[in-house]
Amino acid sequence: MDNALDAWFVREILVHEAALVQFLRRSWPQADDVHDLRQEVYVRVYEAAAKALPQQPKSFLFATTRHLMTDRLRRGRVVSIEPAGDFESLNVLVDEVSPEHRLGARQILKRLAEALDRLPERCREIVWLRRVEELPQKEVAARLGISEKAVEKQIAKGMRLLAEHYHGHPKQDGAGAGTRRETGIRDRETR
Amino acid sequence: MSEGSRQIEHEAAAWLARRDSGDWSAADAKALDAWLAASTARKVAFLRLETAWLQSGRLKALGAGLATGELPDRGRWTQNLFDLRATQTHDETSQAATRDNAPDIAGAIAGARTRALRAQGGRAWLAAAALAVAAISLAWTWQRHERVEPLAYRTAIGDLRSIALADGSAATLSSDSAIDVALSLRERHIDLTRGEAYFDVAKDAARPFAVQAGDDRIVAVGTRFAVRRDGDDVRVVVTEGTVRLESAPVDGRSQPVTLLPAGSTALANRSGVLVRAGSAIDAERALDWRRGYLVFLDTPLAVAVAEFNRYNARPLVIGDATAAQLRVGGSFRWSNADMFAKLLEQALPVRAEREAERIVLYSR
Numbered sequence: 261m262d263n264a265l266d267a268w269f270v271r272e273i274l275v276h277e278a279a280l281v282q283f284l285r286r287s288w289p290q291a292d293d294v295h296d297l298r299q300e301v302y303v304r305v306y307e308a309a310a311k312a313l314p315q316q317p318k319s320f321l322f323a324t325t326r327h328l329m330t331d332r333l334r335r336g337r338v339v340s341i342e343p344a345g346d347f348e349s350l351n352v353l354v355d356e357v358s359p360e361h362r363l364g365a366r367q368i369l370k371r372l373a374e375a376l377d378r379l380p381e382r383c384r385e386i387v388w389l390r391r392v393e394e395l396p397q398k399e400v401a402a403r404l405g406i407s408e409k410a411v412e413k414q415i416a417k418g419m420r421l422l423a424e425h426y427h428g429h430p431k432q433d434g435a436g437a438g439t440r441r442e443t444g445i446r447d448r449e450t451r
Numbered sequence: 452m453s454e455g456s457r458q459i460e461h462e463a464a465a466w467l468a469r470r471d472s473g474d475w476s477a478a479d480a481k482a483l484d485a486w487l488a489a490s491t492a493r494k495v496a497f498l499r500l501e502t503a504w505l506q507s508g509r510l511k512a513l514g515a516g517l518a519t520g521e522l523p524d525r526g527r528w529t530q531n532l533f534d535l536r537a538t539q540t541h542d543e544t545s546q547a548a549t550r551d552n553a554p555d556i557a558g559a560i561a562g563a564r565t566r567a568l569r570a571q572g573g574r575a576w577l578a579a580a581a582l583a584v585a586a587i588s589l590a591w592t593w594q595r596h597e598r599v600e601p602l603a604y605r606t607a608i609g610d611l612r613s614i615a616l617a618d619g620s621a622a623t624l625s626s627d628s629a630i631d632v633a634l635s636l637r638e639r640h641i642d643l644t645r646g647e648a649y650f651d652v653a654k655d656a657a658r659p660f661a662v663q664a665g666d667d668r669i670v671a672v673g674t675r676f677a678v679r680r681d682g683d684d685v686r687v688v689v690t691e692g693t694v695r696l697e698s699a700p701v702d703g704r705s706q707p708v709t710l711l712p713a714g715s716t717a718l719a720n721r722s723g724v725l726v727r728a729g730s731a732i733d734a735e736r737a738l739d740w741r742r743g744y745l746v747f748l749d750t751p752l753a754v755a756v757a758e759f760n761r762y763n764a765r766p767l768v769i770g771d772a773t774a775a776q777l778r779v780g781g782s783f784r785w786s787n788a789d790m791f792a793k794l795l796e797q798a799l800p801v802r803a804e805r806e807a808e809r810i811v812l813y814s815r
Contacts, residue, residue: 269495270502299456302495369509376510377525388522390471391507392514397472408472416468420460423503 265310272317273305277427280325288329297332301325375425379418386411387418456492463497467504601631601642608764609786611741619653620660623741625679626762626785634658646761647679649738652692666699667719676711677738687717690734698724745785752777752795756812763788770813774801777814 280301284294304324305314314320379387389400390411397415401408454462466483469475487494513523604624606612612624618634628646633639639660641650652660652671662669662678664685669678674692678685687696689711696709698719709724711717714734718725739746740762747755753775760766762785769775777799783791792803792810802815 266498269498274499274502295460296456299459299492299496302499303491306495307491368506369512372507372510373513375507376513384525385522387507388510391510394511408474412465412468412472415471416461416464419464419467419500419504422507423500426503426506427499 265306265313268309268313268317269302269306273302273321274427276318276321278429280321281428283322283325284329297325297328301328304328371426371429372422374429375422378425379421383414383418383421386414387422390415454490454492456496459490459492459496460500462486463493463500466497467500471504601633601640603629603631605629606646609762611743616653618655618658618660621651623649625649625740643678643680645680647677647686647740649675649677649741651675668697670695670697674713683720685719687711687719688734688737689713689715690731690738696724739782740785743784743786744782746782747779749778749780751775752779752799752801752812755779759783759785759788759791762786766809767792768809768811770804770811773814774812777801 277298281294281298284297285291288294288297301321301324304327305321308314308320308324376384376387386400386404389395389403390397395403397411398408401411404411466486469479470483487497604612604614604622606624606626606628608627610626614622614624614632616622616632616634616639618639620639622630622632622641624630625647628648629644630648631642631644633642637658639652639655639658641648641660641662643662643664648662650660650662650671652674660671662671664678664680665683667685669676669687671692671694674689674694676687676689676692676694678687685698687694691713693713694711696711696717696719698709699721709717709726711726712728714729714731716727716729716734716737718727736746745755745758745762747758753769756767756769765788767788779795779799781794783794788810789805792805792812795801795812796803800815802813804811804813
């Protein structure tokens with residue numbers, strides 16, 4: 261991360277990925293599109309922020325998301341069976357979905373540990389050797405008797421899967437949808 | 452977009468993994484820069500993966516105490532490391548105790564944090580390791596002391612949340628609700644500050660489970676019940692076992708303690724306590740919100756609408772007095788107020804006007 265815009269993007273936008281994805285899943289009929297929509301939202305936000313940083317990043321993120329969905333519906337790329345297009349009314353709901361929270365280091369570690377445990381066996385083993393035992397990829401390959409290319413491939417896979425859980429951190433241990441992670445005393449009080 | 456988002460993500464991961472391989476020249480760096488500069492989509496995909504990968508350096512902390520090459524079983528962390536709940540003690544005695552007994556740990560934490568911050572990235576694990584130590588010392592103080600800082604949980608409108616409490620009990624928070632949980636050696640204290648919550652209490656005779664709702668207090672040992680706040684009204688529904696309701700004094704006179712068996716519903720407010728006995732099935736039905744449903748039985752529309760509005764940000768509004776008197780029955784998904792309005796239009800002399808921020812129901 262080499263500049264202020266990137267840092268801003270990570271700090272103010274990526275932290276809302278779970279809420280964003282949940283919003284997209286709720287509002288958009290095709291689950292397959294969520295990955296693509298997510299990326300396009302990020303692109304729009306990043307490009308707008310390059311011109312001027314939004315004062316209220318989270319509201320801006322969700323406003324951008326609604327506009328994007330509306331645009332796509334207009335362009336007719338999606339045939340919806342829902343009485344679609346009423347994204348404005350979801351606004352309030354979504355805005356409260358996840359109160360901003362900065363995670364403590366211990367919670368970050370917990371989330372990473374869960375992410376690690378969700379990796380496929382080989383991938384998990386390789387990420388463990390690379391990240392926990394801090395072996396260079398070359399040594400990981402030697403240890404496991406596989407090619408360096410194969411290790412690199414597994415690392416790339418691990419990066420994608422870790423990011424998915426780290427940013428998206430799906431619900432906690434099987435509790436129902438809509439479960440929030442523990443935020444403890446930092447939760448904002450709404451009155 | 453010429454490339455799909457998944458393809459871009461795969462390419463970004465491939466670049467990152469290659470950079471991580473150590474086999475990385477100036478020419479490679481230049482090629483990566485060119486790749487990134489070609490589109491914002493690549494840039495954000497890369498940034499997103501890079502952020503998570505940098506953070507994953509903290510995983511180093513998990514290796515503490517393990518022989519090298521030993522890959523632990525899945526789920527090992529969640530069972531030990533993290534089950535030491537974040538129960539922080541704040542009263543002076545416990546802080547004094549921490550100081551007396553663990554000065555070195557505290558010093559090490561501060562030191563490790565500063566160093567790790569300075570060293571960044573690769574050394575971030577030090578901070579994580581120090582935090583693991585901090586967690587252990589906190590758990591230790593929790594064991595020894597009674598007063599604990601509560602953990603706060605809340606839900607937004609339209610959300611339910613299941614919470615596993617450290618004593619083995621479970622709580623289900625209804626929409627737009629909040630509880631503070633403080634588990635000490637003497638008492639399991641829950642403060643319902645807003646909304647409604649259902650509790651499945653783990654048996655522990657030595658540690659009563661008390662829910663404070665305003666001035667009322669509901670005490671259980673091992674049972675299942677729900678408590679709800681609506682202004683000054685507190686409603687208690689018991690589905691299993693018995694709970695004790697200690698209601699607030701009325702006009703300065705203390706109220707007798709009420710024992711509520713399974714199936715009963717108690718309504719406590721300024722004018723006293725009203726208990727309605729019923730079957731456990733009736734009681735369960737009043738708590739169908741946990742499964743996503745609201746159940747009405749010959750209920751005035753005004754009351755049904757108020758229930759719906761607990762779960763929806765876009766409220767239903769009664770347009771006239773005639774509509775308010777209509778009676779409704781049935782089982783409805785609380786997440787879909789719009790569908791409810793449609794059903795009403797079909798079944799009752801009601802007309803719904805859908806506005807951006809609300810749905811108004813008029814009689815016709």
